[in-house]
Amino acid sequence: MDFFLQLLVNGICIGLIYGISAMGFVMIFKASSVINFAHGELLAIGAFLFLTLVTWAELPVYAAFLLTLVGSFALGFIVERLFLRPLIGEPLIEVIMLTVGLASMFKGIMLFIWGGNLHTFPDFLPETLTLQWGTIHVPPVYVAALIIGLLFLTLFGLFFKYSSQGIFMRSVADNQSAALSLGVHVKRVFALSWGIAALVAAMSGIVLGIMNGINVHELSSIGLKVFPVVILGGLDSIGGAVIGGILIGLLETFTGGYLSTSLKDVLPYIVLVVILLVKPYGLFGLVEIERV
Amino acid sequence: MLLEINNISIVYADVIQVLKGVSLNVETHKIVSLLGSNGAGKTTTLKAISGLLKPENGKVTDGSIVYEGNRIDNLSPEEITRKGIIQVLEGRQPFKYLTIEENLRVGTATRWGKPYRKDLEMVYDYFPALLSRRKSLAGYCSGGELQMLVMGRALMAHPRLLLLDEPSLGLAPLVVREIFKIIRRINEEQGTTIVLVEQNSTMALQIAHYGYVMENGKIVMEGTAEDLRKNPDIKEFYLGKGSADALKSYQNVKSYRRRKRWL
Amino acid sequence: MMKKLKLHPCGNFKERYEDELHVFSTDFGKLSSMIGLLLLFSLVPYVGGSYVLYILNMMGIAAIAAVGLNLLVGYTGQISLGHGAFLGVGAYAAAVFATRFSAPFWMAVPAAGLITAFVGLIFGLPSLRLKGLYLTISTLAGQFIIEYLLVHWENVTGGTMGITLPAASIFGIDLAEDRSFFFVIYMSLAGLVWVAVNLTRTKYGRAFVAIRDNDRAAEGMGIPIFRYKLLSFAISSCYAGLAGGLWAYYMVSITSEPFNLLLSVEYIAMIIIGGLGSIAGSIYGAVFITLLNEGLRWGTDFLMNTSLFPEIGLTIAPIREFVFGLAIVLFILFEPKGLAEVWRIIRSSFKLWPFSY
Numbered sequence: 078m079d080f081f082l083q084l085l086v087n088g089i090c091i092g093l094i095y096g097i098s099a100m101g102f103v104m105i106f107k108a109s110s111v112i113n114f115a116h117g118e119l120l121a122i123g124a125f126l127f128l129t130l131v132t133w134a135e136l137p138v139y140a141a142f143l144l145t146l147v148g149s150f151a152l153g154f155i156v157e158r159l160f161l162r163p164l165i166g167e168p169l170i171e172v173i174m175l176t177v178g179l180a181s182m183f184k185g186i187m188l189f190i191w192g193g194n195l196h197t198f199p200d201f202l203p204e205t206l207t208l209q210w211g212t213i214h215v216p217p218v219y220v221a222a223l224i225i226g227l228l229f230l231t232l233f234g235l236f237f238k239y240s241s242q243g244i245f246m247r248s249v250a251d252n253q254s255a256a257l258s259l260g261v262h263v264k265r266v267f268a269l270s271w272g273i274a275a276l277v278a279a280m281s282g283i284v285l286g287i288m289n290g291i292n293v294h295e296l297s298s299i300g301l302k303v304f305p306v307v308i309l310g311g312l313d314s315i316g317g318a319v320i321g322g323i324l325i326g327l328l329e330t331f332t333g334g335y336l337s338t339s340l341k342d343v344l345p346y347i348v349l350v351v352i353l354l355v356k357p358y359g360l361f362g363l364v365e366i367e368r369v
Numbered sequence: 370m371l372l373e374i375n376n377i378s379i380v381y382a383d384v385i386q387v388l389k390g391v392s393l394n395v396e397t398h399k400i401v402s403l404l405g406s407n408g409a410g411k412t413t414t415l416k417a418i419s420g421l422l423k424p425e426n427g428k429v430t431d432g433s434i435v436y437e438g439n440r441i442d443n444l445s446p447e448e449i450t451r452k453g454i455i456q457v458l459e460g461r462q463p464f465k466y467l468t469i470e471e472n473l474r475v476g477t478a479t480r481w482g483k484p485y486r487k488d489l490e491m492v493y494d495y496f497p498a499l500l501s502r503r504k505s506l507a508g509y510c511s512g513g514e515l516q517m518l519v520m521g522r523a524l525m526a527h528p529r530l531l532l533l534d535e536p537s538l539g540l541a542p543l544v545v546r547e548i549f550k551i552i553r554r555i556n557e558e559q560g561t562t563i564v565l566v567e568q569n570s571t572m573a574l575q576i577a578h579y580g581y582v583m584e585n586g587k588i589v590m591e592g593t594a595e596d597l598r599k600n601p602d603i604k605e606f607y608l609g610k611g612s613a614d615a616l617k618s619y620q621n622v623k624s625y626r627r628r629k630r631w632l
Numbered sequence: 633m634m635k636k637l638k639l640h641p642c643g644n645f646k647e648r649y650e651d652e653l654h655v656f657s658t659d660f661g662k663l664s665s666m667i668g669l670l671l672l673f674s675l676v677p678y679v680g681g682s683y684v685l686y687i688l689n690m691m692g693i694a695a696i697a698a699v700g701l702n703l704l705v706g707y708t709g710q711i712s713l714g715h716g717a718f719l720g721v722g723a724y725a726a727a728v729f730a731t732r733f734s735a736p737f738w739m740a741v742p743a744a745g746l747i748t749a750f751v752g753l754i755f756g757l758p759s760l761r762l763k764g765l766y767l768t769i770s771t772l773a774g775q776f777i778i779e780y781l782l783v784h785w786e787n788v789t790g791g792t793m794g795i796t797l798p799a800a801s802i803f804g805i806d807l808a809e810d811r812s813f814f815f816v817i818y819m820s821l822a823g824l825v826w827v828a829v830n831l832t833r834t835k836y837g838r839a840f841v842a843i844r845d846n847d848r849a850a851e852g853m854g855i856p857i858f859r860y861k862l863l864s865f866a867i868s869s870c871y872a873g874l875a876g877g878l879w880a881y882y883m884v885s886i887t888s889e890p891f892n893l894l895l896s897v898e899y900i901a902m903i904i905i906g907g908l909g910s911i912a913g914s915i916y917g918a919v920f921i922t923l924l925n926e927g928l929r930w931g932t933d934f935l936m937n938t939s940l941f942p943e944i945g946l947t948i949a950p951i952r953e954f955v956f957g958l959a960i961v962l963f964i965l966f967e968p969k970g971l972a973e974v975w976r977i978i979r980s981s982f983k984l985w986p987f988s989y
Contacts, residue, residue, distance in 0.1 A: 114713075160961060160965070163965055166424075166426075167968070169765065170705070170709060170908075171968055173711055173765065173768060174964055175961060177713070177960065178897075178901070178956075178958070178960025178964065180957065181901075181953050181954070181956050182961060184950075184953045184954075185950045185953035186954060188953065189951070241474060241477065242481075244474050244475060247471075248471075248475040251464035251465060251466050252462050254424065254462065255458055257421060257424060258419065258446065258456045258457075259478050259479070259526060260446065260447060260455070260479035260526060261478040304772060304773070308769060339780070340780075342776075342780075343777055346773035346776045347773075347777060350770060350774070353769075353770050354757055354758055
């Protein structure tokens with residue numbers, strides 16, 4: 078029973094991080110209907126940026142964290158400007174392939190700079206962050222994941238609900254031509270969604286890096302887990318992404334705990350195929366009425 | 370003259386020519402009505418003004434559109450809306466998953482960062498029906514409310530030139546009357562210049578100062594609203610109250626043809 | 633009786649629809665490809681050394697799989713990110729047939745193709761109700777699931793140890809040498825290209841293109857899109873399976889390692905660089921990427937030996953990843969129709985030279 082509860086807590090913490098990372102992915106899809114296959118690499122870049130700032134530049138942790146977020150935001154912004162914008166209006170297939178190419182490029186650059194070895198962050202989370210609940214012991218990383226996850230969720234909730242820029246972003250996702258007719262800067266919204274996506278990806282990259290260590294292959298394949306997450310939640314539902322993330326996180330930790338650790342990485346994809354066959358638009362996705 | 374369109378031609382996807390040399394002028398603080406049957410090119414003309422042709426792969430290939438002395442043809446919609454030209458799209462396109470008030474806030478995109486409380490009040494003053502529903506999703510509103518919403522949304526942008534595309538589409542006659550009354554009020558109180566595209570020619574010519582009639586991508590007639598209302602051809606073809614016997618008999622087909630050609 | 637040779641007319645003089653469907657628009661084109669094939673089989677294997685033949689053979693295998701992928705991506709408009717894994721399925725299927733059932737070479741490879749087509753069908757099923765991008769995601773899942781099975785289904789695949797195949801022979805001829813294998817690979821390639829080219833000008837090929845251009849409209853015209861999508865997926869997987877089977881025999885011993893996501897991306901790169909929706913383009917792409925791979929290997933070896941930048945030469949993988957990615961990105965941004973289009977432009981500018989207008 079204790080083991081079960083332990084896994085439950087761990088699963089929710091990890092799942093929250095998956096969900097937030099998937100949120101960025103969904104945002105790009107909603108705003109510009111681009112499927113971003115480079116999401117895993119954005120996640121890994123964030124983790125490595127943080128690693129470099131903490132170990133090599135020896136910045137204090139909070140400064141490194143903030144700088145990483147700013148840097149990732151800029152990266153996403155630039156990627157949209159340089160690579161995606163020329164393709165606005167081109168066939169979807171080219172856009173998807175472009176992100177596949179970008180993923181490969183980023184991975185190469187990362188392997189070149191940081192190598193394929195496993196790195197670890199220095200231990201900076203205070204031991205006092207541990208939660209002790211009877212026999213359930215929640216290590217500091219998971220508590221941090223929970224705090225950061227909930228914090229970002231609230232921040233983005235507020236941003237999209239109340240800020241003008243957030244409302245503009247939602248309006249573009251809702252009806253692009255109407256947004257254009259009112260003078261919403263649609264291209265700026267695309268760039269902004271890429272920036273925010275890279276930012277949340279970096280944030281989850283850092284947290285996952287603390288949990289499992291930082292390795293280019295490992296982190297970028299974790300990044301690809303956004304696909305099971307968003308398919309489960311529905312490609313176009315931001316709330317669904319978070320719930321899908323938690324479900325996948327739970328599924329993973331329970332498989333890892335009770336069945337086998339190697340099955341844990343592939344099971345989400347099996348679930349993905351099953352979901353696609355049974356409930357193709359995900360649990361929370363909208364069935365769009367489509368006209369030729 | 371607020372807006373001068375000189376002899377423009379518009380081509381979609383480099384092959385389909387929709388407008389063939391259209392010229393029209395819009396005076397400041399006036400309501401100008403653009404009439405014509407389906408496919409005459411009215412909506413395309415509006416989109417040419419507001420820059421929304423570009424995302425649809427259309428292009429102004431010839432002629433010029435001059436707004437306040439500056440050419441605006443083939444500028445991007447972002448630039449044109451910031452000059453004060455706002456188009457209200459045909460068929461009421463609300464942001465379905467946004468509430469009424471959020472919809473209205475999107476209207477402030479052209480002057481992002483400036484206070485907008487007063488404008489909200491102004492819009493609710495014109496459209497009191499929106500006030501009671503401000504927290505509900507636009508996707509669940511009725512057609513009349515949506516028409517008010519999209520017009521209110523456009524008003525939030527402080528337009529100097531408002532392009533209205535078929536505001537009466539699919540609405541009950543009473544609601545249409547209401548909407549047109551408000552259009553008139555906006556024009557008089559805010560001093561907004563309005564270009565009104567309509568199928569409902571009777572209503573349009575009642576509130577407009579000046580009118581143009583389009584057919585097959587060309588302007589075929591123009592005049593003050595008064596003159597147009599009295600013109601026998603307009604009466605016959607657009608207002609549906611031509612001399613009753615004119616069309617009834619086959620012997621008069623020739624005169625119908627003649628007039629059509631002349632138009 | 634001497635038929636009058638048909639050369640390139642100056643303009644489009646096609647009078648019947650059948651004219652549009654000809655593989656070669658002129659007799660000159662037919663003649664030159666015949667001569668090309670003749671040279672390929674009579675001259676190349678005897679002139680080239682063992683290393684050259686090895687490269688050519690790898691190119692041939694890559695070209696078979698790339699043609700298959702292009703049928704799916706370029707013609708039907710469904711993106712697959714699992715082509716590398718399907719190649720692996722083919723390789724392992726051939727290996728299992730050869731070792732467990734001691735099937736001969738000529739049976740094991742086609743059987744591998746069929747098995748892979750079947751596996752492809754399973755991952756193609758999500759295209760039932762959904763658009764292309766869901767299929768892409770489903771094939772990505774397929775990539776990971778197949779990779780996992782290849783490593784963990786140990787009593788069939790031999791786990792990380794892999795499988796060693798018996799030497800290939802066909803009708804008593806030993807195929808252990810590069811030269812004899814060259815004939816097998818290039819005859820298969822020629823045959824499969826012939827099938828692909830002819831497929832694209834039948835009802836099936838036209839249905840594929842219709843689905844790519846507008847699937848709803850295609851459905852409206854009475855094309856059962858789901859059946860055709862699955863068919864295209866099965867054919868494409870079958871090509872991958874055949875290529876995988878040949879690969880397994882050629883390499884003699886296989887492990888699951890090469891059939892990873894990078895290989896899938898490599899194949900995507902091939903057809904983008906070669907030209908989407910062009911059979912010849914797939915072959916150009918296969919040649920380009922294989923040469924690029926070899927070039928990179930040479931380059932890194934060279935850098936290592938000069939000891940100028942010893943740390944750069946440490947591993948080829950990052951540079952490969954980067955260069956593939958860059959090639960994909962640059963081609964999409966600047967020449968989305970690929971090398972096939974570049975070649976067409978060069979050819980037509982020659983044809984019109986010196987009066988290009």
